Amino acid sequence: xxxxxxxxxxxxxxxxxxxxxxxxxxxxxxxxxxxxxxxxxxxxxxxxxxxxxxxxxxxxxxxxxxxxxxxxxxxxxxxxxxxxxxxxxxxxxxxxxxxxxxxxxxxxxxxxxxxxxxxxxxxxxxxxxxxxxxxxxxxxxxxxxxxxxxxxxxxxxxxxxxxxxxxxxxxxxxxxxxxxxxxxxxxxxxxxxxxxxxxxxxxxxxxxxxxxxxxxxxxxxxxxxxxxxxxxxxxxxxxxxxxxxxxxxxxxxxxxxxxxxxxxxxxxxxxxxxxxxxxxxxxxxxxxxxxxxxxxxxxxxxxxxxxxxxxxxxxxxxxxxxxxxxxxxxxxxxxxxxxxxxxxxxxxxxxxxxx
Amino acid sequence: xxxxxxxxxxxxxxxxxxxxxxxxxxxxxxxxxxxxxxxxxxxxxxxxxxxxxxxxxxxxxxxxxxxxxxxxxxxxxxxxxxxxxxxxxxxxxxxxxxxxxxxxxxxxxxxxxxxxxxxxxxxxxxxxxxxxxxxxxxxxxxxxxxxxxxxxxxxxxxxxxxxxxxxxxxxxxxxxxxxxxxxxxxxxxxxxxxxxxxxxxxxxxxxxxxxxxxxxxxxxxxxxxxxxxxxxxxxxxxxxxxxxxxxxxxxxxxxxxxxxxxxxxxxxxxxxxxxxxxxxxxx
Numbered sequence: 001x002x003x004x005x006x007x008x009x010x011x012x013x014x015x016x017x018x019x020x021x022x023x024x025x026x027x028x029x030x031x032x033x034x035x036x037x038x039x040x041x042x043x044x045x046x047x048x049x050x051x052x053x054x055x056x057x058x059x060x061x062x063x064x065x066x067x068x069x070x071x072x073x074x075x076x077x078x079x080x081x082x083x084x085x086x087x088x089x090x091x092x093x094x095x096x097x098x099x100x101x102x103x104x105x106x107x108x109x110x111x112x113x114x115x116x117x118x119x120x121x122x123x124x125x126x127x128x129x130x131x132x133x134x135x136x137x138x139x140x141x142x143x144x145x146x147x148x149x150x151x152x153x154x155x156x157x158x159x160x161x162x163x164x165x166x167x168x169x170x171x172x173x174x175x176x177x178x179x180x181x182x183x184x185x186x187x188x189x190x191x192x193x194x195x196x197x198x199x200x201x202x203x204x205x206x207x208x209x210x211x212x213x214x215x216x217x218x219x220x221x222x223x224x225x226x227x228x229x230x231x232x233x234x235x236x237x238x239x240x241x242x243x244x245x246x247x248x249x250x251x252x253x254x255x256x257x258x259x260x261x262x263x264x265x266x267x268x269x270x271x272x273x274x275x276x277x278x279x280x281x282x283x284x285x286x287x288x289x290x291x292x293x294x295x296x297x298x299x300x301x302x303x304x305x306x307x308x309x310x311x312x313x314x315x316x317x318x319x320x321x322x323x324x325x326x327x328x329x330x331x332x333x334x335x336x337x338x339x340x341x342x343x344x345x346x347x348x349x350x351x352x353x354x355x
Numbered sequence: 356x357x358x359x360x361x362x363x364x365x366x367x368x369x370x371x372x373x374x375x376x377x378x379x380x381x382x383x384x385x386x387x388x389x390x391x392x393x394x395x396x397x398x399x400x401x402x403x404x405x406x407x408x409x410x411x412x413x414x415x416x417x418x419x420x421x422x423x424x425x426x427x428x429x430x431x432x433x434x435x436x437x438x439x440x441x442x443x444x445x446x447x448x449x450x451x452x453x454x455x456x457x458x459x460x461x462x463x464x465x466x467x468x469x470x471x472x473x474x475x476x477x478x479x480x481x482x483x484x485x486x487x488x489x490x491x492x493x494x495x496x497x498x499x500x501x502x503x504x505x506x507x508x509x510x511x512x513x514x515x516x517x518x519x520x521x522x523x524x525x526x527x528x529x530x531x532x533x534x535x536x537x538x539x540x541x542x543x544x545x546x547x548x549x550x551x552x553x554x555x556x557x558x559x560x561x562x563x564x565x566x567x568x569x570x571x572x573x574x575x576x577x578x579x580x581x582x583x584x585x586x587x588x589x590x591x592x593x594x595x596x597x598x599x600x601x602x603x604x605x606x607x608x609x610x611x612x613x614x615x616x617x618x619x620x621x622x623x624x625x626x627x628x629x630x631x632x633x634x635x636x637x638x
Contacts, residue, residue: 218480225479226472226489229458233466236455243415243449244466244533245441350513352459 056346061303062217069209073202082201083273086208088313090269093212095293095309096219096302097262102291103300103348104223105255106235107157108165111172112290115260117179117282118148119267124191124277125184134197134272138265145264146257148175153256157249160238172287180279190278194271208269215262220302222258231255232300296337298344307345366429368393368568369414369445369537374423376409376592383409384420385592389585391537391568396559398571398579398600401589402612407572408450410589411539414570415447416440427537442470446535448526450542450572456515460506463514463525464497467532471496500528504558520551527558531567538562539570544578556582580604588612 055061072085098112122144123137156167179185186192198204222228230251233241238248271277289312297308315333319326337345367390376384384406391397399407412418414425416437425433427443435443446467455463472489479486501510504524508517514525523543530538540559544552552575559582563569573579579586579600586603588596590612596603603609610627 221480221482222476225476225486226469226474226493227476227479229462229465230469232458232462233455233469236457237453239417239437240449240453240455241466242417242437243441243447243453244529245438245470246466247436247438350457350459352461352511354511 056303057349065303065306066209066213069213070206073205077202079201082205084314084317086201086205086273088310089205089208089212090266090273091290091293091313092306092309093215093266093269094263094290095297095305095312096212096216097259097266098290099294099300099302099305100219100222100231100262101255101259102294103305104228104231104235105252106231107252107255108161108168109256109259109287110165110169110284110291111152111175111287112168112259112263113282113284113287114152114172114175115145115148115263116267116270116286117175117279118145118260119264120271120277120281121179121185121191121267122264123268124194124271127195127271128191128193129184134195134268138268141264141268142261145260148264149257149260150253152260153253157252157256169284169287172282172284176279176282179282186278188279190276190281191271192276194275194277196275197269197272204273208273211265211269215265216302216306219258219262223300223302227251227254235300292334296334296344298347301344301346301348304344304346304348311345366426367391368395368428369570370426370429371410371414372424372426374410374413374425375421376406376413376418377421382592384413384589387423387587387589387592387594389587389594389597391570393536394563394566394568395585396563396569396571396583397585397587398573398583399587399589400573400576400579404591405589406592407589408541409592411447411541411570411572414440415445415539441533441535444534444536445539446530446533446537447539448523448530448541448543450545452519452522452526454514454522454526454529457513459512460501460508460510460514460517460525461494461497464500464528464532465493467500467529467534468493468496470533496532497528500532501525503531503561504528505554520547523547523551523555524558527562531562535567537568537570539572541572542574543571544573544575552578 069085069089073082094112094116097115098109101107101109101112119141122141123134126132126137126140127134152168152171156164156171159167179190180188196204198207223231230241230246231254233244233246234248234251234255241251242248270281274281290309293309293312294305295308296311297306298304316326316330319329322329369391371387371389374384374387375382387406387410389397389399399410401407409418413420413433416432416435416439419434423433424431427440427445430443432440432443455466472493474486474489477483478489498510501524504527506521506524506528508521514522517525523546527540527543530540543559544555547555556578559569559571571579571583583600585598586596586600587594588603588606588609595608595612596606598606605627
């Protein structure tokens with residue numbers, strides 16, 4: 001009603017990109033959807049709309065999120081807060097990438113962290129061994145992540161559902177174990193001394209936010225394009241998609257490669273942020289957390305996924321006071337959210353706006 | 356019946372030649388041959404399990420036939436993947452509706468325009484004029500085909516929210532948006548009420564007027580006899596008749612297939628009367 005939902009694929013309005021250009025939220029403000037929003041009124045979204053629901057459909061929501069992210073350092077700029085916010089932003093990028101694979105295309109990938117690792121290691125190795133600035137490693141990172149996406153995708157994407165999930169899980173572990181055993185990746189101790197992208201943590205935070213914002217906008221735009229529709233056709237019914245002329249294998253591969261690029265670039269930011277990486281950063285738990293962000297936020301909903309990623313990355317920090325109990329509380333909170341709102345915090349709308 | 360056609364010039368739109376399909380030891384299709392000319396309506400009928408849908412799946416690339424060939428305007432399309440067959444101008448519907456349920460009705464029909472709109476990743480990321488033009492055309496065409504099938508329900512909401520009969524229309528609209536030369540309809544009237552069936556009949560005729568050839572699987576004999584130029588009858592994977600509706604209706608083997616071998620004369624007469632009655636009712 002108020003504006004096209006992020007799933008509206010028409011892209012007709014001149015400003016239609018702003019509607020789903022969600023960006024990073026920030027830790028200091030918590031999340032936009034705290035408090036439990038009312039359940040949807042019905043499958044067709046008919047009937048009176050609640051204020052929360054209208055706010056969620058607002059086309060400026062994404063820009064508001066970006067504004068919050070940009071203003072956050074003025075509220076709290078301690079090194080700790082900046083570090084948490086930067087990590088959250090990187091996590092948003094990961095979630096936006098996985099959302100392409102899982103949310104749009106419906107391919108359950110349990111080893112997504114593999115691409116994160118490939119990106120981080122490629123830039124890390126090149127920058128430390130060859131003394132290149134991080135930016136100079138980007139072309140190589142793109143090439144390597146695309147190849148990784150193709151190599152991992154080629155055999156796995158012939159499988160469906162559960163089988164696909166298990167094989168991706170395997171590839172995630174293969175990448176981590178490989179990094180653990182190669183000399184060039186520094187073995188278990190990893191790589192340290194990775195150069196930063198910018199001078200200080202504040203400027204790095206802003207660079208990260210801008211890159212992640214672009215990545216989120218890009219993912220949303222892809223989602224609303226011809227290719228994005230094809231991804232959702234595959235998710236909804238692979239056979240029907242084929243019957244309409246959609247080469248489902250190529251389309252799934254495109255989703256996988258796009259996910260790999262997003263994950264790989266997030267990996268570069270990750271290495272630049274921490275200046276050191278090791279195989280322990282790329283465990284299955286990390287894949288599971290990214291997937292959780294996507295599901296918690298709302299699969300296929302770019303805004304939801306951004307919120308989900310901020311919640312997943314920041315909540316454990318906010319629960320630090322609980323000391324040993326914080327992961328227990330984290331888990332309980334997630335279970336409660338999924339029970340109360342199984343469709344996710346900010347679900348995708350299957351309704352599109354009339355023009 | 357159908358001699359193998361080598362030349363593309365005079366080849367029928369679709370020719371199925373001695374098609375065989377077996378699953379393990381089970382013979383689903385045992386030597387099916389038929390042709391479909393431009394803008395012709397051919398029905399494939401037969402009892403449940405006769406192999407009708409399997410034949411559809413062989414034509415559209417979902418199954419690879421064990422033997423035989425499927426030709427489109429003389430070109431061998433046997434074993435092509437479904438999307439490649441679709442790209443050559445063949446569209447289909449499914450026996451049990453296969454809509455993209457969570458997507459809007461418009462998006463469902465936009466699927467048919469997928470191969471026509473030109474747009475690459477950079478167009479999508481940068482929202483170039485080409486992207487906007489493609490999206491606009493896709494939307495306009497989707498509206499056009501929804502108008503054509505006479506959809507009354509909400510186009511902007513998810514397809515799953517529509518009533519069953521409306522979903523059937525959306526599926527046909529989606530197939531038409533592919534702008535096919537050949538449309539395969541798998542029981543388009545199944546589960547529809549009397550009024551909806553009449554509308555479907557009318558829709559099939561209007562599709563044919565567009566110059567689209569139709570292969571129809573249908574159990575409603577009234578509809579089949581009314582709309583088809585030719586009827587192919589399958590039983591246990593074997594083709595037992597191929598001809599104009601009037602001829603096929605009188606074929607003793609067809610009557611037997613529908614009623615069983617041990618039916619006595621009275622029952623056969625009764626069946627003939629009802630088959631004929633179905634035609635009269637529709638005419």
